Amino acid sequence: MxxxxxxxxxxxxxxxxxxxxxxxxxxxxxxxxxxxxxxxxxxxxxxxxxxxxxxxxxxxxxxxxxxxxxxxxxxxxxxxxxxxxxxxxxxxxxxxxxxxxxxxxxxxxxxxxxxxxxxxxxxxxxxxxxxxxxxxxxxxxxxxxxxxxxxxxxxxxxxxxxxxxxxxxxxxxxxxxxxxxxxxxxxxxxxxxxxxxxxxxxxxxxxxxxxxxxxxxxxxxxxxxxxxxxKRMDFQNTKSVPLISRSRVLIHHGELVQIFFQELGAGHRPGLTTKPIYLHLFSDLLLLSNKTDTGRFLVTDYARRGRVKADRVKAKALGLPSPVFLLRLTQNHLGLSCDIVLQAPSEKEKEDWIAQITSQMAQGAES
The missing domain is CATH 1.20.900.10 (Dbl homology (DH) domain)
Known part of the structure; x- marks a missing residue:
């Protein structure tokens, strides 16, 4: 034509x-x-x-x-x-x-x-x-x-x-x-x-x-x-989760610090130890992993939508460094509940994580 x-x-x-x-x-x-x-x-x-x-x-x-x-x-x-x-x-x-x-x-x-x-x-x-x-x-x-x-x-x-x-x-x-x-x-x-x-x-x-x-x-x-x-995820210690889904979107991700309480015996306040932990927040899933020097992620735990909460804590009263928040997995990959204390790089990023997790993960729990 x-x-x-x-x-x-x-x-x-x-x-x-x-x-x-x-x-x-x-x-x-x-x-x-x-x-x-x-x-x-x-x-x-x-x-x-x-x-x-x-x-x-x-x-x-x-x-x-x-x-x-x-x-x-x-x-x-x-x-x-x-x-x-x-x-x-x-x-x-x-x-x-x-x-x-x-x-x-x-x-x-x-x-x-x-x-x-x-x-x-x-x-x-x-x-x-x-x-x-x-x-x-x-x-x-x-x-x-x-x-x-x-x-x-x-x-x-x-x-x-x-x-x-x-x-x-x-x-x-x-x-x-x-x-x-x-x-x-x-x-x-x-x-x-x-x-x-x-x-x-x-x-x-x-x-x-x-x-x-x-x-x-x-x-x-x-x-x-x-x-x-x-391709960068390793599920060596957990059951594998296929990430590719039409409805799934990566919402937020980044490295935080996980805080552990270490018992020092009678008469002593618990000591604190820390290690880096990486979070990938999807529209229906939260992955926790350790990032390796090669850029891969060794998945340590995960929970699905409706099984995750993020709460503010009074850091000073608990003897914790700021800014921290409490990540609650009411049902993790083993079907267990656990609380994880996380420290963010800044107060703003802490509030960001709480808002994002609350927005994405507090929706109806999956059956």
Whole structure:
């Protein structure tokens, strides 16, 4: 498909607008509205040209494909051809709409008609971008043949001095920009006009897609964080807990000091001994571990949501150093209850831990 309009085209310069003398019948706001509507068309046309370069010049390059294994090809380009197809259909619909009505008064309806397709292709593509970027960095660093072929492709005139990574980020930029363009139309459209309602709906639905794209990225980052963390966990002294879960999020973590009371015999106050302890607070789980010199974590105990409490204590009255708090595990990995006295690096961090643990772990106990 060859787009009919250029990014620099203006609505007021269209032959039909000039021939019919339409411009003279519109006030300033109405002219701005028409240019805002037309920008959806011209920007989609520009986007379509760039997607064609990404797919036809890069993804379909035989030499580039020979440098990549199948899984890397999928990670690098994801469902980009699907994104291109959806953009083609949307642009064609917009162009047909202009032919029927030079004002494109039903643009909101036309956007809404394509939103299910936007949802289907943009969310998985954007969600994959974290892995896409990481793979690109790895290939450039480790695959010399890939880098040579890529540089030759990027030097060709069709790229207009743009790098492959610039083309790969276009889909997220586009769906985000579409929301902004629709918001501009909504601001300029008369609130009682026939297009106002459909434009409001289009802004809402496209906005939801953008939010789900952001949520997809955030969720993938959280999952990746759990994957990396699980590799560093050693459950030598406890039953193993699988960390990777769709609903689990790492909320807070850090090293504290555990304080032990040491009996010194009759007539003597208990002595105090200390050792570092590392806490990982998840949305449904608290892990306690010893951090090794190699950066691994030897898990010593854990408890699930509803089985953990954090209480303030009067440090001075108990002869404890400040700032301390009491961590209560009402049911640990052995099914036992235990109290752990912890010292935080500062009063602020102590309060932070108490607040975070209370917020996350005081919810309904698991059966």
């Amino acid at each position: 060859v787009p009919r309009y250029n990014a620099s085209s203006l609505w007021q310069e269209l032959p039909e607008v000039k021939e019919r003398g339409i411009l003279e019948t519109l006030n300033l706001q109405q002219r701005q509205l028409q240019e805002a509507i037309f920008e959806v068309v011209t920007s989609e046309a520009s986007y379509q040209r760039s997607l064609s370069v990404a797919v036809n010049h890069f993804q379909k390059s035989r030499r580039l494909s020979e440098c990549l294994v199948t899984s890397d090809k999928h990670t690098l380009f994801s469902n980009l051809p699907g994104v291109q197809e959806v953009s083609e259909r949307f642009l064609l619909d917009l162009e047909e709409g202009l032919e029927k009505d030079i004002f494109l008064g039903d643009i909101g309806d036309r956007v809404l008609r394509h939103c299910p397709d936007f949802h289907r292709v943009y969310i998985p593509y954007v969600t994959n971008q974290m892995y896409q970027e990481r793979l690109m960095q790895q290939l450039v660093r480790e695959n010399g043949t890939f880098l040579q072929v890529l540089q030759k492709l990027e030097e060709q005139a069709v790229c207009k001095r743009q790098l492959l990574k610039s083309f790969l980020v276009l889909p997220f930029q586009r769906i985000t920009r579409l929301k902004i363009l629709l918001e501009n139309i909504r601001k300029l459209a008369q609130s009682d006009s026939s297009m106002a309602s459909s434009i409001r709906n289009a802004v809402s639905v496209v906005g939801q897609i953008v939010s789900q794209c952001n949520e997809g990225v955030r969720s993938m980052m959280q999952t990746e964080e759990l994957v990396l963390l699980e």
